Amino acid sequence: MMTCKEVTERASALIDGEVGLWERLQIQLHLAICKGCARFVSQMRVTRMLTETALPPLLPDSTESARIDAILTELRTRPTDG
Amino acid sequence: MPEGRPDETDLVRRLASGERAAFEQVYRQHNASLIRVAAGIVGSRAVAEEMAQDTWVAVLRNISGFEGRSSLAGWIFTILVNRARSRARRDGRMVPLDAGTSDDGLxxxxxxxxxxxxxxxxxxxxxxxxxxxxxxxxxxxxxxxxxxxxxxxxxxxxxxxxxxxxxxxxxxxxxxxxxxxxxxxxxxxxxxxxxxxxx
Known part of the structure; x- marks a missing residue:
């Protein structure tokens, strides 16, 4: 029987579908009887989903536009590094 | 092109022809991530923004040499990470990216x-x-x-x-x-x- 520590260490691989059949069965058996690990794995799924959600912009839109202009200007004025 | 990767040929062609809309699309899609990744390596948000800016200039200068062996994003991030690592070395920062010996905090x-x-x-x-x-x-x-x-x-x-x-x-x-x-x-x-x- 896997311990809670072992199950949590495999949580990312589990939710990414990267564990083999035998290990998956062992983990599922553990999750069926361990509320703490079931909660942890469920929270890791939520975490994965949230980290895949678009993050807020780092820079204001006007700054982004100004930087795009600056890059294109640099290319026109200094076409090569040399 | 590996199976499952979207065909970026048209986007790359538009970038190479200097189309502003194509550049703006790619820039807005990736710039925040470039800054976030660079900031971890160089340890400064201001320097990271500079690295991202330099990366975009390098991307547009070299886009005609992009052969599609990686995704466009993969190629852009390769340029960024190489530049950020060089800058970190120049600044005397040792930033190993591997997992090292730290645990998972649990x-x-x-x-x-x-x-x-x-x-x-x-x-x-x-x-x-x-x-x-x-x-x-x-x-x-x-x-x-x-x-x-x-x-x-x-x-x-x-x-x-x-x-x-x-x-x-x-x-x-x-x-x-x-x-x-x-x-x-x-x-x-x-x-x-x-x-x-x-x-």
Whole structure:
């Protein structure tokens, strides 16, 4: 029987579908009887989903536009590094 | 082109022809991630923004040489990471991106038999509505990602935000696949712990 520590260490691989059949069965058996690990794995799924959600912009839109202009200007004025 | 990767030929052609709209699209899609990854390596948001800017200039100067052996995003991040690492070396910063010896932050959560000493609390507040509507949750996730060590941050952004496949991420960051998976797991565990403070 896997311990809670072992199950949590495999949580990312589990939710990414990267564990083999035998290990998956062992983990599922553990999750069926361990509320703490079931909660942890469920929270890791939520975490994965949230980290895949678009993050807020780092820079204001006007700054982004100004930087795009600056890059294109640099290319026109200094076409090569040399 | 590997199976499953979108065809970027047209976008690359438009970039090479100097089409502003194409550049703006690619820039807006990736610039925040470039800054986040670079900031972990160079240790400064201002320098990271400079690195991102330099990367875009290099991308547009060299786009005609892009052969599609990697995804366009993979190629752009390779340029960024190489530049950021050079800058970090020049500034005397040693930033290993591999997993090293740090743990996943959970070692204190278990008793001597490997069972929960204190099981995780229920996240009662996490409903689909709150996740979708709650910019506070996403801002919290962003802050947690920005607080991760360089390697974890880079792997999480490249995998979760940029959607790059495992092999590309390993090539960009010069990691083994096992190391990359450890970093991804630790990054998610750290973000989960940050979310637990909020819930």
């Amino acid at each position: 070692s204190g959560a278990f008793d001597g038999h490997g069972h929960w000493a204190t099981p995780p609390d229920l996240w009662e507040e996490v409903t689909p509505e709150r996740i979708l509507a709650g910019r506070d949750v996403i801002s919290h996730v962003a802050a947690a990602i920005d607080g991760l060590p360089a390697g974890q941050r880079a792997v999480l952004i490249l995998r979760a935000q940029e959607g790059l496949d495992a092999a590309e991420v390993c090539a960009i960051l010069d990691l083994t696949e096992g190391n990359m998976r450890v970093l991804l797991h630790r990054a998610r565990t750290a973000v989960r712990a940050a979310l637990a403070q909020l819930m």
